Amino acid sequence: MTSTKARIHLRVANKKAYVWDVEDIATIRTKHRLCGVFTGTLPHLSQQNLFLGVPMVLLPEEVVLLVENEIAVLVDDPKAHIQPSVVELQRWNLKEKELAQLQLAQLATALENSPAVMSEEAVRKRKERELKKQAAAAAAKAAEAGLLAEADNSIFSPPENATAPPAVDTQYTVVIPASSTSFEWYNDSACLYTTVQSAKDAGIWEYPSNLHERAKCGVFRGLWEQGMYMGGGIKFGGDYLVYPGDPLRYHAHFSATVLESPTLSLPPMEIVAHGRLGTVTKKSHLLCGWDDEKKEVSYLSIEWAGFG
Template sequence: MIQIHVLQGAALVWSAEDAREIRERFRLVGTLVGALARKPRQNTRLGLPLQLLPEEARLLAELGEAILVRSTETQPLAEGEELNQASEVEAYKQELEESYQEQQRLAGAERGALLARLADHIAEGRARRRQERGEAPGGADAGEDLGLLDSPFILPRGSMMVQLPTARCHSGRIERVDWTSPSPDWPHANCPAHEARYHVFRELWDRGYYLSGGSKFGGDFLVYPGDPLRFHAHYIALCCPPGAPLPLCALVAAARLGTSVKKTVLLCSPSPSGTVAFTSLQWSGLQ
Protein backbone atom coordinates (compact mmCIF):
# COMPACT_ATOMS: atom_id res chain seq x y z
CA MET A 1 0.00 0.00 0.00
CA ILE A 2 1.38 3.39 -1.04
CA GLN A 3 1.75 5.87 1.81
CA ILE A 4 1.10 9.52 0.96
CA HIS A 5 2.24 11.86 3.72
CA VAL A 6 0.10 14.98 3.97
CA LEU A 7 1.04 18.25 5.63
CA GLN A 8 -1.10 21.39 5.41
CA GLY A 9 -2.66 20.26 2.15
CA ALA A 10 0.54 19.05 0.47
CA ALA A 11 0.70 15.37 -0.52
CA LEU A 12 4.24 13.93 -0.45
CA VAL A 13 5.62 10.52 -1.40
CA TRP A 14 9.00 9.72 0.16
CA SER A 15 9.56 6.20 -1.15
CA ALA A 16 11.40 5.87 -4.47
CA GLU A 17 9.65 2.56 -5.18
CA ASP A 18 6.23 4.14 -4.59
CA ALA A 19 7.08 7.14 -6.77
CA ARG A 20 8.11 4.84 -9.60
CA GLU A 21 4.95 2.75 -9.26
CA ILE A 22 2.77 5.86 -9.26
CA ARG A 23 4.22 6.98 -12.58
CA GLU A 24 4.54 3.64 -14.38
CA ARG A 25 1.38 1.93 -13.18
CA PHE A 26 -1.06 4.80 -12.64
CA ARG A 27 0.16 7.41 -15.17
CA LEU A 28 0.46 10.08 -12.48
CA VAL A 29 3.32 12.53 -12.84
CA GLY A 30 3.63 14.65 -9.70
CA THR A 31 6.60 16.97 -9.14
CA LEU A 32 9.93 16.23 -7.49
CA VAL A 33 10.56 18.96 -4.92
CA GLY A 34 13.52 17.69 -2.84
CA ALA A 35 17.17 18.74 -3.07
CA LEU A 36 19.74 16.17 -4.19
CA ALA A 37 22.15 15.16 -1.43
CA ARG A 38 25.19 15.53 -3.71
CA LYS A 39 24.10 18.84 -5.26
CA PRO A 40 21.99 20.69 -2.70
CA ARG A 41 22.66 24.20 -4.05
CA GLN A 42 21.02 23.78 -7.47
CA ASN A 43 17.42 23.49 -8.59
CA THR A 44 17.85 22.21 -12.14
CA ARG A 45 17.38 18.60 -11.09
CA LEU A 46 15.45 17.72 -7.97
CA GLY A 47 14.78 14.52 -6.05
CA LEU A 48 12.44 13.03 -3.48
CA PRO A 49 9.93 13.72 -2.10
CA LEU A 50 7.44 13.54 -4.95
CA GLN A 51 4.66 16.07 -4.45
CA LEU A 52 1.31 15.01 -5.87
CA LEU A 53 -1.56 17.24 -6.87
CA PRO A 54 -4.52 16.94 -4.48
CA GLU A 55 -6.42 15.34 -7.34
CA GLU A 56 -3.67 12.75 -7.90
CA ALA A 57 -3.59 11.84 -4.21
CA ARG A 58 -7.39 11.55 -4.06
CA LEU A 59 -7.46 9.36 -7.17
CA LEU A 60 -5.01 6.89 -5.63
CA ALA A 61 -7.02 6.87 -2.40
CA GLU A 62 -10.29 6.27 -4.27
CA LEU A 63 -8.73 3.40 -6.19
CA GLY A 64 -7.73 1.83 -2.87
CA GLU A 65 -4.05 1.86 -3.84
CA ALA A 66 -2.87 4.44 -1.30
CA ILE A 67 -3.61 5.81 2.14
CA LEU A 68 -3.11 9.33 3.42
CA VAL A 69 -1.06 9.52 6.61
CA ARG A 70 0.43 12.18 8.86
CA SER A 71 3.50 11.97 11.05
CA THR A 72 3.23 12.07 14.84
CA GLU A 73 6.96 12.43 15.55
CA THR A 74 6.33 15.53 17.66
CA GLN A 75 5.00 13.35 20.46
CA PRO A 76 7.55 12.26 23.10
CA LEU A 77 9.04 8.79 22.66
CA ALA A 78 8.14 6.02 25.04
CA GLU A 79 10.87 4.48 27.22
CA GLY A 80 11.20 1.37 25.05
CA GLU A 81 11.37 3.45 21.86
CA GLU A 82 14.14 5.63 23.33
CA LEU A 83 16.24 2.53 24.06
CA ASN A 84 15.60 1.19 20.58
CA GLN A 85 16.59 4.51 19.03
CA ALA A 86 19.80 4.62 21.10
CA SER A 87 20.74 1.11 19.95
CA GLU A 88 20.20 2.12 16.33
CA VAL A 89 22.49 5.14 16.80
CA GLU A 90 25.22 2.93 18.28
CA ALA A 91 24.84 0.46 15.42
CA TYR A 92 25.19 3.30 12.92
CA LYS A 93 28.36 4.57 14.65
CA GLN A 94 29.78 1.04 14.57
CA GLU A 95 29.09 0.84 10.84
CA LEU A 96 30.90 4.16 10.33
CA GLU A 97 33.96 2.89 12.24
CA GLU A 98 34.05 -0.36 10.27
CA SER A 99 33.74 1.61 7.03
CA TYR A 100 36.63 3.87 8.09
CA GLN A 101 38.89 0.93 8.90
CA GLU A 102 38.09 -0.73 5.58
CA GLN A 103 38.74 2.48 3.63
CA GLN A 104 42.05 2.98 5.45
CA ARG A 105 43.13 -0.57 4.62
CA LEU A 106 42.24 -0.19 0.96
CA ALA A 107 43.87 3.25 0.70
CA GLY A 108 47.04 1.93 2.36
CA ALA A 109 47.20 -1.02 -0.03
CA GLU A 110 46.71 1.29 -3.01
CA ARG A 111 49.43 3.63 -1.74
CA GLY A 112 51.86 0.72 -1.26
CA ALA A 113 51.18 -0.57 -4.78
CA LEU A 114 51.72 2.92 -6.22
CA LEU A 115 55.03 3.37 -4.38
CA ALA A 116 56.17 -0.08 -5.51
CA ARG A 117 55.47 0.84 -9.13
CA LEU A 118 57.33 4.13 -8.77
CA ALA A 119 60.23 2.80 -6.65
CA ASP A 120 62.72 2.67 -9.54
CA HIS A 121 61.74 6.14 -10.72
CA ILE A 122 62.11 7.55 -7.18
CA ALA A 123 65.48 5.87 -6.75
CA GLU A 124 66.74 7.26 -10.06
CA GLY A 125 65.67 10.78 -9.14
CA ARG A 126 67.37 10.68 -5.76
CA ALA A 127 70.55 9.19 -7.26
CA ARG A 128 70.63 12.04 -9.76
CA ARG A 129 70.23 14.63 -7.02
CA ARG A 130 73.01 13.01 -4.96
CA GLN A 131 75.27 13.07 -8.01
CA GLU A 132 74.50 16.75 -8.57
CA ARG A 133 75.40 17.48 -4.94
CA GLY A 134 78.58 15.40 -5.25
CA GLU A 135 77.53 12.90 -2.58
CA ALA A 136 78.49 9.24 -2.52
CA PRO A 137 75.89 6.65 -3.64
CA GLY A 138 73.70 5.04 -0.99
CA GLY A 139 73.86 6.59 2.47
CA ALA A 140 70.87 8.06 4.24
CA ASP A 141 68.66 8.27 1.14
CA ALA A 142 68.57 4.50 0.77
CA GLY A 143 67.19 4.15 4.27
CA GLU A 144 64.72 6.93 3.52
CA ASP A 145 63.44 4.99 0.51
CA LEU A 146 62.88 1.92 2.66
CA GLY A 147 61.16 3.99 5.31
CA LEU A 148 58.85 5.52 2.71
CA LEU A 149 57.71 2.06 1.63
CA ASP A 150 57.34 0.68 5.14
CA SER A 151 55.72 3.71 6.81
CA PRO A 152 52.10 3.13 7.91
CA PHE A 153 49.37 5.08 6.15
CA ILE A 154 46.81 7.02 8.18
CA LEU A 155 43.64 8.09 6.37
CA PRO A 156 42.32 11.40 7.74
CA ARG A 157 38.81 10.90 9.05
CA GLY A 158 37.71 14.03 7.25
CA SER A 159 38.63 12.37 3.95
CA MET A 160 36.61 9.19 4.41
CA MET A 161 33.58 8.56 2.24
CA VAL A 162 30.30 8.54 4.16
CA GLN A 163 27.11 6.97 2.88
CA LEU A 164 24.18 9.32 3.43
CA PRO A 165 21.00 7.40 4.32
CA THR A 166 18.07 8.54 2.17
CA ALA A 167 15.37 6.44 3.83
CA ARG A 168 14.51 5.29 7.30
CA CYS A 169 14.66 1.65 8.22
CA HIS A 170 11.39 2.27 10.08
CA SER A 171 8.58 4.50 8.84
CA GLY A 172 8.17 6.18 12.23
CA ARG A 173 4.91 6.75 14.02
CA ILE A 174 2.11 7.77 11.70
CA GLU A 175 -1.66 7.94 11.79
CA ARG A 176 -4.15 7.67 8.97
CA VAL A 177 -5.89 10.76 7.60
CA ASP A 178 -9.48 10.59 6.34
CA TRP A 179 -9.47 12.23 2.91
CA THR A 180 -13.28 12.40 2.82
CA SER A 181 -13.52 15.01 5.59
CA PRO A 182 -11.67 18.33 5.86
CA SER A 183 -8.82 18.68 8.35
CA PRO A 184 -5.76 20.94 8.79
CA ASP A 185 -3.65 18.38 6.94
CA TRP A 186 -6.23 17.77 4.19
CA PRO A 187 -8.40 20.88 3.69
CA HIS A 188 -9.50 19.92 0.16
CA ALA A 189 -12.37 17.62 1.13
CA ASN A 190 -15.83 18.98 0.20
CA CYS A 191 -14.27 22.14 -1.28
CA PRO A 192 -16.30 23.12 -4.40
CA ALA A 193 -13.20 24.16 -6.38
CA HIS A 194 -11.46 20.88 -5.57
CA GLU A 195 -14.53 18.85 -6.44
CA ALA A 196 -14.78 20.52 -9.85
CA ARG A 197 -11.07 20.04 -10.54
CA TYR A 198 -11.20 16.42 -9.46
CA HIS A 199 -14.12 15.52 -11.73
CA VAL A 200 -12.27 17.05 -14.68
CA PHE A 201 -9.02 15.33 -13.69
CA ARG A 202 -10.70 11.93 -13.31
CA GLU A 203 -12.52 12.22 -16.63
CA LEU A 204 -9.35 13.05 -18.57
CA TRP A 205 -7.32 10.42 -16.71
CA ASP A 206 -9.94 7.79 -17.48
CA ARG A 207 -9.53 8.63 -21.15
CA GLY A 208 -5.85 7.66 -21.00
CA TYR A 209 -4.23 11.09 -20.78
CA TYR A 210 -1.35 12.15 -18.55
CA LEU A 211 -1.95 15.32 -16.52
CA SER A 212 0.22 17.77 -14.63
CA GLY A 213 -0.30 21.16 -13.01
CA GLY A 214 -1.05 23.87 -15.54
CA SER A 215 -0.31 27.06 -13.61
CA LYS A 216 2.71 27.95 -15.77
CA PHE A 217 0.36 28.29 -18.77
CA GLY A 218 -2.53 29.87 -16.87
CA GLY A 219 -4.64 26.72 -16.61
CA ASP A 220 -5.62 24.11 -14.05
CA PHE A 221 -3.99 21.16 -15.84
CA LEU A 222 -1.74 20.40 -18.77
CA VAL A 223 -2.98 17.39 -20.73
CA TYR A 224 -0.50 15.10 -22.51
CA PRO A 225 -1.21 12.27 -24.99
CA GLY A 226 1.61 10.23 -23.41
CA ASP A 227 4.38 10.46 -20.84
CA PRO A 228 5.50 14.12 -20.46
CA LEU A 229 9.10 12.96 -20.85
CA ARG A 230 8.29 12.06 -24.45
CA PHE A 231 5.42 14.35 -25.46
CA HIS A 232 4.49 18.01 -25.27
CA ALA A 233 1.12 18.93 -23.79
CA HIS A 234 -1.69 19.17 -26.34
CA TYR A 235 -4.25 20.91 -24.14
CA ILE A 236 -4.52 23.49 -21.38
CA ALA A 237 -7.50 22.51 -19.23
CA LEU A 238 -9.48 25.24 -17.50
CA CYS A 239 -12.05 24.06 -14.95
CA CYS A 240 -15.25 26.08 -15.08
CA PRO A 241 -17.77 25.10 -12.38
CA PRO A 242 -21.41 25.40 -13.51
CA GLY A 243 -22.75 28.88 -12.89
CA ALA A 244 -19.31 30.37 -12.20
CA PRO A 245 -18.66 33.64 -14.10
CA LEU A 246 -16.13 33.54 -16.94
CA PRO A 247 -15.11 37.09 -17.97
CA LEU A 248 -14.65 37.66 -21.68
CA CYS A 249 -11.19 39.18 -21.17
CA ALA A 250 -10.04 36.04 -19.31
CA LEU A 251 -11.45 33.87 -22.10
CA VAL A 252 -9.62 35.85 -24.81
CA ALA A 253 -6.39 35.84 -22.81
CA ALA A 254 -6.54 32.08 -22.32
CA ALA A 255 -7.21 31.43 -26.00
CA ARG A 256 -4.40 33.67 -27.17
CA LEU A 257 -1.95 32.25 -24.65
CA GLY A 258 -2.82 28.71 -25.71
CA THR A 259 -2.29 29.56 -29.37
CA SER A 260 1.05 31.28 -28.67
CA VAL A 261 2.38 28.10 -27.03
CA LYS A 262 0.75 25.87 -29.69
CA LYS A 263 -1.81 24.27 -27.40
CA THR A 264 -5.58 24.03 -27.45
CA VAL A 265 -7.50 25.48 -24.52
CA LEU A 266 -10.13 23.16 -23.06
CA LEU A 267 -13.00 24.66 -21.11
CA CYS A 268 -14.09 21.85 -18.79
CA SER A 269 -17.43 22.14 -17.04
CA PRO A 270 -18.49 19.29 -14.74
CA SER A 271 -22.21 18.80 -14.22
CA PRO A 272 -23.94 17.65 -11.00
CA SER A 273 -24.62 14.29 -12.68
CA GLY A 274 -20.87 13.63 -12.94
CA THR A 275 -20.43 14.17 -16.68
CA VAL A 276 -17.98 16.78 -17.97
CA ALA A 277 -18.61 19.03 -20.97
CA PHE A 278 -15.54 20.06 -22.99
CA THR A 279 -15.25 23.10 -25.25
CA SER A 280 -12.03 23.69 -27.22
CA LEU A 281 -10.76 27.17 -28.04
CA GLN A 282 -8.17 28.29 -30.58
CA TRP A 283 -7.27 31.84 -31.53
CA SER A 284 -7.43 32.22 -35.31
CA GLY A 285 -6.52 35.91 -35.49
CA LEU A 286 -6.68 37.90 -38.70
CA GLN A 287 -6.15 35.89 -41.89
Protein backbone atom coordinates in the same frame (compact mmCIF):
# COMPACT_ATOMS: atom_id res chain seq x y z
CA MET B 1 -11.12 -4.64 -2.34
CA THR B 2 -7.40 -4.00 -1.93
CA SER B 3 -6.05 -4.40 1.60
CA THR B 4 -4.60 -1.33 3.31
CA LYS B 5 -1.16 -2.97 3.55
CA ALA B 6 -0.98 -3.39 -0.23
CA ARG B 7 -1.97 0.23 -0.90
CA ILE B 8 0.44 3.11 -1.24
CA HIS B 9 0.81 5.14 1.94
CA LEU B 10 0.46 8.89 1.39
CA ARG B 11 1.89 10.58 4.46
CA VAL B 12 -0.03 13.76 5.22
CA ALA B 13 1.53 16.66 7.10
CA ASN B 14 0.12 20.19 7.17
CA LYS B 15 -2.63 19.22 4.69
CA LYS B 16 -0.11 18.04 2.06
CA ALA B 17 0.45 14.45 0.94
CA TYR B 18 4.03 13.21 0.57
CA VAL B 19 5.42 10.02 -0.97
CA TRP B 20 8.77 8.94 0.45
CA ASP B 21 9.22 5.43 -0.91
CA VAL B 22 11.02 5.36 -4.28
CA GLU B 23 9.17 2.22 -5.39
CA ASP B 24 5.84 3.87 -4.63
CA ILE B 25 6.89 6.93 -6.64
CA ALA B 26 7.77 4.72 -9.62
CA THR B 27 4.44 2.88 -9.34
CA ILE B 28 2.45 6.09 -9.17
CA ARG B 29 4.14 7.48 -12.27
CA THR B 30 4.43 4.42 -14.51
CA LYS B 31 1.30 2.50 -13.58
CA HIS B 32 -1.12 5.25 -12.56
CA ARG B 33 0.16 8.13 -14.76
CA LEU B 34 0.49 10.68 -11.97
CA CYS B 35 3.61 12.86 -11.80
CA GLY B 36 3.50 14.91 -8.60
CA VAL B 37 6.29 17.37 -7.79
CA PHE B 38 9.66 16.57 -6.22
CA THR B 39 10.66 18.87 -3.37
CA GLY B 40 13.68 17.20 -1.72
CA THR B 41 17.29 18.25 -2.17
CA LEU B 42 20.08 16.31 -3.86
CA PRO B 43 23.30 17.32 -2.04
CA HIS B 44 25.69 16.16 -4.78
CA LEU B 45 23.81 17.91 -7.60
CA SER B 46 24.78 21.49 -8.37
CA GLN B 47 21.63 22.58 -10.22
CA GLN B 48 19.07 22.26 -7.43
CA ASN B 49 16.55 24.46 -9.24
CA LEU B 50 16.25 21.95 -12.10
CA PHE B 51 16.50 18.53 -10.48
CA LEU B 52 15.07 17.68 -7.06
CA GLY B 53 14.64 14.43 -5.15
CA VAL B 54 12.28 12.74 -2.74
CA PRO B 55 9.86 13.34 -1.17
CA MET B 56 7.28 13.81 -3.89
CA VAL B 57 4.32 16.06 -3.16
CA LEU B 58 1.07 15.15 -4.90
CA LEU B 59 -1.52 17.59 -6.17
CA PRO B 60 -4.74 17.46 -4.11
CA GLU B 61 -6.58 16.15 -7.18
CA GLU B 62 -4.05 13.33 -7.51
CA VAL B 63 -4.52 12.41 -3.86
CA VAL B 64 -8.30 12.27 -4.18
CA LEU B 65 -8.02 10.15 -7.33
CA LEU B 66 -5.67 7.62 -5.72
CA VAL B 67 -7.75 7.29 -2.55
CA GLU B 68 -11.10 7.03 -4.36
CA ASN B 69 -9.69 4.34 -6.67
CA GLU B 70 -8.47 2.37 -3.63
CA ILE B 71 -4.86 2.70 -4.76
CA ALA B 72 -3.62 4.62 -1.73
CA VAL B 73 -4.48 5.43 1.87
CA LEU B 74 -3.87 8.62 3.83
CA VAL B 75 -1.62 8.53 6.90
CA ASP B 76 -1.56 11.11 9.66
CA ASP B 77 2.23 11.26 9.71
CA PRO B 78 2.74 13.43 12.83
CA LYS B 79 0.48 11.13 14.86
CA ALA B 80 2.30 8.04 13.57
CA HIS B 81 5.47 9.19 15.32
CA ILE B 82 5.01 7.94 18.86
CA GLN B 83 6.96 9.86 21.47
CA PRO B 84 9.60 7.41 22.75
CA SER B 85 10.39 7.07 26.41
CA VAL B 86 13.74 7.99 27.92
CA VAL B 87 14.62 4.31 28.25
CA GLU B 88 13.85 3.68 24.56
CA LEU B 89 15.97 6.66 23.51
CA GLN B 90 18.86 5.48 25.64
CA ARG B 91 18.60 1.97 24.19
CA TRP B 92 18.49 3.36 20.63
CA ASN B 93 21.53 5.59 21.28
CA LEU B 94 23.43 2.62 22.68
CA LYS B 95 22.63 0.56 19.58
CA GLU B 96 23.79 3.39 17.31
CA LYS B 97 27.09 3.71 19.20
CA GLU B 98 27.67 -0.05 19.03
CA LEU B 99 26.93 -0.01 15.30
CA ALA B 100 29.35 2.90 14.73
CA GLN B 101 32.09 1.17 16.72
CA LEU B 102 31.54 -2.04 14.77
CA GLN B 103 31.87 -0.20 11.45
CA LEU B 104 35.07 1.53 12.59
CA ALA B 105 36.54 -1.79 13.71
CA GLN B 106 35.68 -3.41 10.36
CA LEU B 107 37.22 -0.49 8.48
CA ALA B 108 40.38 -0.58 10.59
CA THR B 109 40.76 -4.31 10.00
CA ALA B 110 40.32 -3.88 6.25
CA LEU B 111 42.95 -1.13 6.16
CA GLU B 112 45.44 -3.16 8.18
CA ASN B 113 45.13 -6.21 5.89
CA SER B 114 45.51 -4.33 2.62
CA PRO B 115 47.61 -1.52 1.11
CA ALA B 116 46.54 2.03 1.72
CA VAL B 117 43.63 3.25 -0.33
CA MET B 118 44.47 6.18 -2.55
CA SER B 119 42.25 8.24 -4.77
CA GLU B 120 42.98 8.59 -8.48
CA GLU B 121 44.12 12.19 -7.96
CA ALA B 122 46.51 11.16 -5.18
CA VAL B 123 47.92 8.36 -7.33
CA ARG B 124 48.47 10.76 -10.23
CA LYS B 125 50.27 13.32 -8.07
CA ARG B 126 52.42 10.65 -6.48
CA LYS B 127 53.38 9.31 -9.91
CA GLU B 128 54.34 12.81 -11.07
CA ARG B 129 56.58 13.30 -8.03
CA GLU B 130 58.33 9.95 -8.62
CA LEU B 131 58.91 10.78 -12.28
CA LYS B 132 60.35 14.19 -11.44
CA LYS B 133 62.71 12.65 -8.90
CA GLN B 134 63.87 10.05 -11.43
CA ALA B 135 64.33 12.73 -14.10
CA ALA B 136 66.37 14.92 -11.72
CA ALA B 137 68.56 11.96 -10.75
CA ALA B 138 69.16 11.09 -14.41
CA ALA B 139 70.09 14.73 -15.16
CA ALA B 140 72.59 14.81 -12.27
CA LYS B 141 74.29 11.67 -13.51
CA ALA B 142 74.46 13.09 -17.02
CA ALA B 143 76.00 16.31 -15.71
CA GLU B 144 78.69 14.40 -13.86
CA ALA B 145 79.56 12.61 -17.09
CA GLY B 146 79.85 15.89 -18.97
CA LEU B 147 76.62 15.40 -20.86
CA LEU B 148 74.60 18.20 -19.26
CA ALA B 149 73.68 19.73 -22.61
CA GLU B 150 72.10 16.52 -23.74
CA ALA B 151 70.30 16.07 -20.44
CA ASP B 152 68.50 19.46 -20.42
CA ASN B 153 65.32 18.07 -21.92
CA SER B 154 65.24 15.09 -19.60
CA ILE B 155 64.43 17.37 -16.66
CA PHE B 156 61.06 18.12 -18.24
CA SER B 157 60.33 14.66 -19.64
CA PRO B 158 60.26 11.44 -17.59
CA PRO B 159 62.47 8.51 -18.54
CA GLU B 160 60.90 5.77 -20.57
CA ASN B 161 61.25 3.09 -17.89
CA ALA B 162 59.74 5.21 -15.08
CA THR B 163 56.82 3.52 -13.37
CA ALA B 164 54.71 4.28 -10.33
CA PRO B 165 53.58 1.75 -7.75
CA PRO B 166 50.09 0.46 -8.58
CA ALA B 167 47.18 1.51 -6.34
CA VAL B 168 45.14 -1.25 -4.74
CA ASP B 169 41.50 -0.60 -3.81
CA THR B 170 40.30 -1.93 -0.48
CA GLN B 171 36.77 -3.31 -0.40
CA TYR B 172 34.78 -2.85 2.75
CA THR B 173 31.12 -2.58 3.70
CA VAL B 174 29.39 0.46 5.17
CA VAL B 175 26.05 -0.17 6.88
CA ILE B 176 23.45 2.55 6.35
CA PRO B 177 20.72 2.79 9.03
CA ALA B 178 17.16 2.06 7.90
CA SER B 179 14.50 4.70 7.34
CA SER B 180 12.53 6.25 10.18
CA THR B 181 9.50 4.08 9.36
CA SER B 182 11.31 1.08 10.84
CA PHE B 183 11.78 2.70 14.25
CA GLU B 184 10.02 1.19 17.19
CA TRP B 185 8.25 4.48 17.87
CA TYR B 186 6.76 4.84 14.37
CA ASN B 187 3.40 3.11 13.95
CA ASP B 188 0.83 4.21 11.37
CA SER B 189 -1.64 1.35 11.86
CA ALA B 190 -3.84 3.48 14.13
CA CYS B 191 -3.94 6.54 11.86
CA LEU B 192 -4.74 5.15 8.40
CA TYR B 193 -7.69 6.57 6.46
CA THR B 194 -9.03 4.69 3.46
CA THR B 195 -11.53 7.35 2.31
CA VAL B 196 -11.35 11.08 1.77
CA GLN B 197 -14.34 11.64 4.04
CA SER B 198 -12.79 9.75 6.96
CA ALA B 199 -9.62 11.82 6.58
CA LYS B 200 -11.74 14.99 6.59
CA ASP B 201 -13.53 13.88 9.74
CA ALA B 202 -10.14 13.31 11.40
CA GLY B 203 -9.04 16.82 10.43
CA ILE B 204 -5.95 15.86 8.42
CA TRP B 205 -7.43 16.55 4.97
CA GLU B 206 -9.95 19.04 3.61
CA TYR B 207 -9.90 18.78 -0.20
CA PRO B 208 -12.36 19.17 -1.94
CA SER B 209 -14.26 21.59 0.26
CA ASN B 210 -16.25 23.69 -2.25
CA LEU B 211 -17.73 23.61 -5.74
CA HIS B 212 -14.58 24.85 -7.49
CA GLU B 213 -12.44 22.17 -5.86
CA ARG B 214 -15.00 19.49 -6.72
CA ALA B 215 -14.94 20.76 -10.30
CA LYS B 216 -11.14 20.49 -10.40
CA CYS B 217 -11.27 16.92 -9.09
CA GLY B 218 -13.93 16.01 -11.65
CA VAL B 219 -12.05 17.55 -14.58
CA PHE B 220 -8.79 15.99 -13.47
CA ARG B 221 -10.40 12.55 -13.30
CA GLY B 222 -12.11 13.03 -16.66
CA LEU B 223 -8.83 13.84 -18.43
CA TRP B 224 -6.96 11.10 -16.54
CA GLU B 225 -9.51 8.48 -17.56
CA GLN B 226 -8.83 9.40 -21.20
CA GLY B 227 -5.18 8.42 -20.74
CA MET B 228 -3.75 11.89 -20.24
CA TYR B 229 -0.98 13.06 -17.91
CA MET B 230 -1.55 16.32 -16.02
CA GLY B 231 0.74 18.89 -14.48
CA GLY B 232 0.36 22.36 -13.03
CA GLY B 233 -0.60 24.93 -15.66
CA ILE B 234 -0.32 28.24 -13.83
CA LYS B 235 2.65 29.31 -15.98
CA PHE B 236 0.53 28.92 -19.13
CA GLY B 237 -2.64 30.63 -17.93
CA GLY B 238 -4.61 27.52 -16.94
CA ASP B 239 -5.21 25.07 -14.15
CA TYR B 240 -3.45 22.12 -15.81
CA LEU B 241 -1.12 21.23 -18.62
CA VAL B 242 -2.41 18.16 -20.47
CA TYR B 243 0.12 15.73 -21.96
CA PRO B 244 -0.61 12.80 -24.31
CA GLY B 245 2.14 10.77 -22.60
CA ASP B 246 4.81 11.03 -19.93
CA PRO B 247 5.95 14.69 -19.64
CA LEU B 248 9.56 13.49 -19.82
CA ARG B 249 8.89 12.39 -23.41
CA TYR B 250 6.12 14.66 -24.69
CA HIS B 251 5.22 18.33 -24.79
CA ALA B 252 1.80 19.39 -23.54
CA HIS B 253 -0.89 19.56 -26.22
CA PHE B 254 -3.40 21.51 -24.12
CA SER B 255 -3.61 23.99 -21.29
CA ALA B 256 -6.88 23.48 -19.41
CA THR B 257 -9.07 25.84 -17.40
CA VAL B 258 -11.70 24.46 -15.02
CA LEU B 259 -15.15 26.06 -15.05
CA GLU B 260 -17.61 25.42 -12.24
CA SER B 261 -20.49 25.03 -14.71
CA PRO B 262 -20.72 24.15 -18.41
CA THR B 263 -23.01 27.17 -18.88
CA LEU B 264 -20.80 29.64 -17.02
CA SER B 265 -20.50 32.93 -18.91
CA LEU B 266 -17.03 34.22 -19.79
CA PRO B 267 -15.99 37.74 -20.83
CA PRO B 268 -15.05 37.89 -24.53
CA MET B 269 -11.61 39.28 -23.71
CA GLU B 270 -10.87 36.25 -21.51
CA ILE B 271 -11.73 33.90 -24.37
CA VAL B 272 -9.48 35.89 -26.73
CA ALA B 273 -6.67 35.85 -24.15
CA HIS B 274 -6.91 32.06 -23.74
CA GLY B 275 -6.83 31.58 -27.52
CA ARG B 276 -3.86 33.86 -28.10
CA LEU B 277 -1.89 32.52 -25.14
CA GLY B 278 -2.46 28.95 -26.30
CA THR B 279 -1.25 29.83 -29.80
CA VAL B 280 1.91 31.58 -28.54
CA THR B 281 2.81 28.56 -26.40
CA LYS B 282 1.93 26.14 -29.25
CA LYS B 283 -1.01 24.63 -27.38
CA SER B 284 -4.76 24.55 -27.66
CA HIS B 285 -6.70 25.85 -24.67
CA LEU B 286 -9.39 23.66 -23.12
CA LEU B 287 -12.37 25.13 -21.32
CA CYS B 288 -13.58 22.29 -19.09
CA GLY B 289 -17.10 22.77 -17.70
CA TRP B 290 -18.07 20.64 -14.71
CA ASP B 291 -21.71 19.64 -14.18
CA ASP B 292 -21.94 19.01 -10.43
CA GLU B 293 -25.38 17.38 -10.67
CA LYS B 294 -24.60 14.94 -13.47
CA LYS B 295 -20.92 14.54 -12.48
CA GLU B 296 -19.90 15.07 -16.09
CA VAL B 297 -17.34 17.22 -17.89
CA SER B 298 -17.81 19.06 -21.19
CA TYR B 299 -14.80 20.30 -23.17
CA LEU B 300 -14.40 23.25 -25.52
CA SER B 301 -11.14 23.78 -27.39
CA ILE B 302 -10.01 27.31 -28.33
CA GLU B 303 -7.41 28.09 -30.99
CA TRP B 304 -6.39 31.45 -32.43
CA ALA B 305 -7.06 31.60 -36.16
CA GLY B 306 -5.85 34.17 -38.71
CA PHE B 307 -8.20 35.78 -41.24
CA GLY B 308 -7.61 37.30 -44.65
